[in-house]
Amino acid sequence: MKRALLLSLALTATASVSSSLAASTITIATVNNPDMVTMQKLTPEFNKKYPDITVKWVTLPENELRQKITLDVASGAGSFDVATVGAYEVPIWAKNGWLDPLTPMFAKNADIAKSYNVNDILAGVRGALTVNGNLYAVPFYAESSMTFYNKDLFKAAGLTMPTQPTWTQVQQFAAKIHNPSKGVYGICLRGLPGWGENMAVFGTVVNTFGGRWFDQNWQAQLNTPAWKNAMTFYVDTIKKYGPPGATGNGFTENLTLMSQGKCGMWVDATVAAGFLSDPSSSKITKSVGFANAPVGPGTARGNHWYWSWNLAIPKSTKQEDAAFKFITWATSQEYIALVAKEKGTWASVPPGTRTSTYNNANYKAAAGAFSSLVLGSINSADVNKATKDPVPYTGVQYVAIPEFQALGTQVGQYLAGAISGQTTVDQALKQAQDAAQKTAKDGGYQK
Known part of the structure; x- marks a missing residue:
């Protein structure tokens, strides 16, 4: 009985150490606009799905954000595990080798890839974030x-x-x-x-x-x-x-x-x-x-x-797996539905990214006054x-x-x-x- 108790305590301690080692902390740098503030508020929903990942936020005005992220990513300092980057930066930074390609990560994570459905992202938006056949960022929202x-x-x-x-x-x-x-x-x-x-x-x-x-x-x-x-x-x-x-x-x-x-x-x-x-x-x-x-x-x-705000993973991160889980959660169909629930209206969900959003009857009903105009503007840019x-x-x-x-x-x-x-x-x-x-x-x- 005593040996069994000691063995049980030892196993519990080992599990506790393993859990501690498995836990990850990611730092996300983002712009202080309303959509990103909403994302921050919904962090507890991410933690329900991934309780072993702690999320820290660095929220800055647009001009300051660009300067800090560019300096950090270019120098390989590794301060950020997820960076909010624009359509302008993605192809330039990808060619400079500053970002991790996401296509191989989707290949390694079949379950995430299946539920995420990269092909649901509007073709033009997806194309703007793709360099030499590799996707380097996922869009949080796209706009014209x-x-x-x-x-x-x-x-x-x-x-x-x-x-x-x-x-x-x-x-x-x-x-x-x-x-x-x-x-x-x-x-x-x-x-x-x-x-x-x-x-x-x-x-x-x-x-x-x-x-x-x-x-x-x-x-x-x-x-x-x-x-x-x-x-x-x-x-x-x-x-x-x-x-x-x-x-x-x-x-x-x-x-x-x-x-x-x-x-x-x-x-x-x-x-x-x-x-x-x-x-x-x-x-x-x-x-x-x-x-x-x-x-x-x-x-x-x-x-x-044409513009999009996107989530990318800097090459300098040491938390690639946790960062990938976050960016795919925050740009998923599941997340869009969470925003609709949080805001109480589908009209407030991040626009311009997914075909499924524009095919959604709830979104059409809530955003009917502007949805087709927005989609037309994005497609014509x-x-x-x-x-x-x-x-x-x-x-x-x-x-x-x-x-x-x-x-x-x-x-x-x-x-x-x-x-x-x-x-x-x-x-x-x-x-x-x-x-x-x-x-x-x-x-x-x-x-």
């Missing part, structure tokens, strides 16, 4: 851009929003709605500097005004009439019809303004459609309207940007044909070269300077042209 407007304010002003507005029409609408004395601004547009902030929206304006970053010989094109017309238009529109302090407003700040009924219009990411339709976070759920992103006087090309004239790069609202992260942010700062009145448009464009030309020359792109 669209126009949101307040139907009550439009009705009061006697205006009708077309399904496909032009930028000229948008500016005219903004002028008629603008009423700052009552806390209503004609339009909210991103002014916060950053290649993924003000330059995301402004980049599409440049496209539709007929502009491009570089010609086919990698000569910078920011001193052209197309760029001057686009920047003059953008700066004037924000100054005349936007809220004060616009250079401090990015996606999150404008989402708050729009959801509180303070913006007549807002041109931004399609992902906001779900937030503006959610009664728990929006006061305009019954008055929000949706239209395509505006086209300009130069071309209809490039008015819809063409990273290979986003400009009127031919270019040597891909990308709608960015140039898919490693140097663009710095260049785009630099030009975004010059744009913000023009918006705030610190510089003129001409001065901003001269600075931007010089920076772009130097980038192409120093990067060895010019022959």
Whole structure:
């Protein structure tokens, strides 16, 4: 009896040590937007499925997140086991050898692969995350851009929003709605500097005004009439019809303004459609309207940007298995259903990633006002044909070269300077042209 008790205690101790050794802790770096905040809140649901994995979060503003993750992943420091990365970074980082390929992991984990169903991810989204036949990230949500407007304010002003507005029409609408004395601004547009902030929206304006970053010989094109017309238009529109302090407003700040009924219009990411339709976070759920992103006087090309936020595993991780379990859980059909339950509406689930979401009757019923418009915008965004004239790069609202992260942010700062009145448009464009030309020359792109 005594020997049996000792043996039992020994086995229990061994099991305890084994369990302790098997436990894993993963650190996830993510952006502080509403979808990622929801993911953080649902961590206990992940722990129910994988109780041996502890999750730590590092949540940062978009610009700061990019800097920290890029530095960490490039140096192999290993601070993060899961990184939130954009469609821009994935192919560049994959080619640099900074990310673990996921295709072999799916092959090793047949049960996860079967329930996850990689082929359910929209083909275009999946393709943007695939390099040389290997998937390097999975999409948490994918987006394009669209126009949101307040139907009550439009009705009061006697205006009708077309399904496909032009930028000229948008500016005219903004002028008629603008009423700052009552806390209503004609339009909210991103002014916060950053290649993924003000330059995301402004980049599409440049496209539709007929502009491009570089010609086919990698000569910078920011001193052209197309760029001057686009920047003059953008700066004037924000100054005349936007809220004060616009250079401090990015996606999150404008989402708050729009959801509180303070913006007549807002041109931004399609992902906001779900937030503006959610009664728990929006006061305009019954008055929000949706239209395509505006086209300009130069071309209809490039008015819809393409973007996705994705979860990837840095090569430097020592917790590959645990990280893989997390990213497949957080981008699964199961997770999407959890978000619908948590939010109380299917309209708030992460959009743009899975065919099954758009075929789901519950989603169709909840998101019917915008789901087809969002899907159409994502499908029509063409990273290979986003400009009127031919270019040597891909990308709608960015140039898919490693140097663009710095260049785009630099030009975004010059744009913000023009918006705030610190510089003129001409001065901003001269600075931007010089920076772009130097980038192409120093990067060895010019022959």
